[in-house]
Amino acid sequence: MNAAAPSDDTLIRIRGLTTVLSGKKVFDALDMDIPRGKVTAIMGPSGTGKTTLLKHITGQMRGDAGQVQVDGKNVPELGREALYALREKIGYLFQNSALLTDFDVFENVAFPLRQHTSLPEVLIRNIVLTKLQAVGLRGAAQLAPSELSGGMARRVALARAIVFDPMLILYDEPFVGLDPIALNQVLKLIRTLNQTLGITSVLVAHELDAIKQVADRVFLIANGKVVAQGDPKTIAGDGSPWTRQFFGGEADGPVPFQYPASDYAEALGFPRSGA
Amino acid sequence: MSQRKSYAVGTGLFIVLGFAALAYLATQTSSVANRQQGDSYTVDAQFQNIGQLKERAPVKIAGVRVGQVQSIALEPGKAVADVKLSIDKRYDTIPTDSVATVYTSGLLGDQYVGIEYGHAKKYVANGGKLALTRSSEPLEEMLGKFFGAGGAADAIGGTYKVFARFSNVGTLSAGSPVKMAGVPIGRVVSVQAEPDKLDALVTLAIDNRYNQIPDDSAAAVFTSGLIGSQYVAIQPGGSPDMLKNGDEMILTQSAMQLEDLIGKFLVNGSGSGDGKQGAGASTSPAGKH
């Protein structure tokens, strides 16, 4: 948008991010550039730190070293006010929906609007119902979160994440628990939001087929680093051992299936057989 | 959103209720309720001894509250308490020779100043003085002892046992006091049911000092106060023979309705108002309020 700044087509710029959590190096000098106005997918084995990465982008967590720049601002250095001002422009879909159990579906989606605007009730109603219609749950507006199935809750959370038409939306596993029909609708929604409103989307997901349909770019992270990146349609066949193992679903390879642990035989009490 | 409204309305009601309760407590149950509405004038009175009298204690005429104690100070150079009474303007016809007395309402009650009218034609004016005063007297303590249940007598000189049968002992139990003329003279040793006679056999242990009780005396089960503990009261008869160890008292009066009346009398006499009145031993004009 601001053509003067050359860095402008990169919305999120991560440099040398290093984070140690309970003794484990989750990120090891991670570098990543997420383009503005595009759909970017982040993939990686479970427990590799995808959710943690999103938390760094929203400032919920701070790394031990490195920079996380979002829209030109270094998130770890922001004060409370500035951080909240930034968050108002970010939509976030939780891995576990995280709906407010105090309110019904309608009020959950309306929550960000009520908190940050003083729009008239009619307008709020229109916006909320539009978003609920988009995720196919307008009829469920009066239900309580406890009355929803997991997939429905996920879609309500999605409606809430997009209700503000933010600059950036972070989706943590948006496709989990969706049936093929809902999955297609959500995919269409992500694409529409991106194409018509130019909303940058970052999605963490494991479904390569779905990612191929929406994402412009994909990052594969493992062992605290970006190990592969590129076009989702071609990345699986780029020939690197990482992608071969990950997309081939092989247990053996550079990505360990096991969480770092002591020797198995030793833990079971057998004498070491010797290597 | 109707939901939101109902919260707001309910919460509003709750707050109003809370403040209403506070207003009620503050104005109806505290001394604010006694604040005079109208103007008042001040009268001086000097006492030798004011006992427990405090500032803002009531001033009463014939038991009716007419004002309050404004200040208490020691008269300079004298061992005399100078008490300023603030009295309602409506009661401005107090004769100059009226007597001010420090009374106690009940034994534990707070003290107050009672004024008994004199006969003088002149009335006390603002800043005037009541020359005739009476200080708080130890008589009250005696009265209190008389009306209180007191403890059972400590049997220093040994005891002798007598028996009494009652058709109804109420809540009388072992350890209850035995009294004569209100003075404890012994205690109940045991209360046993007598199945064959359908009544209760009560064993009394009476101090040897009180061995001059006629054998036709009556024993009655009384209550000190309305729900106070029960005791055995002995009303002396006229027989020349005295009760001995192992005797049985023939005349008994069980716990019955009559005692309600007596109980009420005792309660009123010792509790409400002032002990003096119940005994008729004083000139106090203060009645019940």
Place this chain on the structure above:
Amino acid sequence: MNARIERDNIVTQSLGQIGACGLFLLQILAATPRSLRRHVRETVRQLWFVGAMSLTIIMVCGLFVGMVLALQLYHVLSIFGGTAATGTVVAISIYRELGPVITALLFAGRAGTAITAEIGLMRATDQIAAMELMAVDPLAYVAAPRFLAGLIALPLLCCVFSALGIFGGHLVGVTWLGIDNGTFWSNMTATVDVWQDIISGVVWKSLAFGAVVALIAVFQGYTAPPTSEGVAYATTRTVVASSIAILALDFVLTAFLM
């Protein structure tokens, strides 16, 4: 080092908790202006939940406390022929001690536990994090309104409790035991002082108790481990810590204020 942590005794732990609780209070106080500016509605809603919804239990308990107090005192006072003072003693003991203390204890059990469990579960289900990400400060939206609601509700509840207590005392003393109605009231009004008994007892004490109970409840919920066991344990701690704090504070306030 692990062994050292395990050897940390209960005193060190409690001191740590008290310190953390104090810091948390500062955070809440800092968030209060924001909370009042942007989320007053939430405070009103919480006032409904912790205040209005506690009315029934408070009223019933107040009534019974007043009744049993009158019964007991009448019995004891009748020994000294002082039954006329029943009303006075009922009023004074309710205003100065029983009203604020019992109301606060009931409040800790009725509303404090609810606050802790609610906030603990909100954290466990990521609702707190969701608010943070929607740029809604949970300190201002969740913590401060509940703290303020507790602070406001407890004195009001205590007033209601005391009024019902007096009513219960009157019911037993006058209607049942037959103390003269005028005696009952006039002795009470002669002795009870607005400032010493009602304001510094009912109002100030319960204001302090309200702050303590609400702070402990919110703090325990906020710092509860995000597990079902963690929330359950935090709820228990709310009751235990509030009860101890109420009674200890009661002693301190009585010793210094009265």
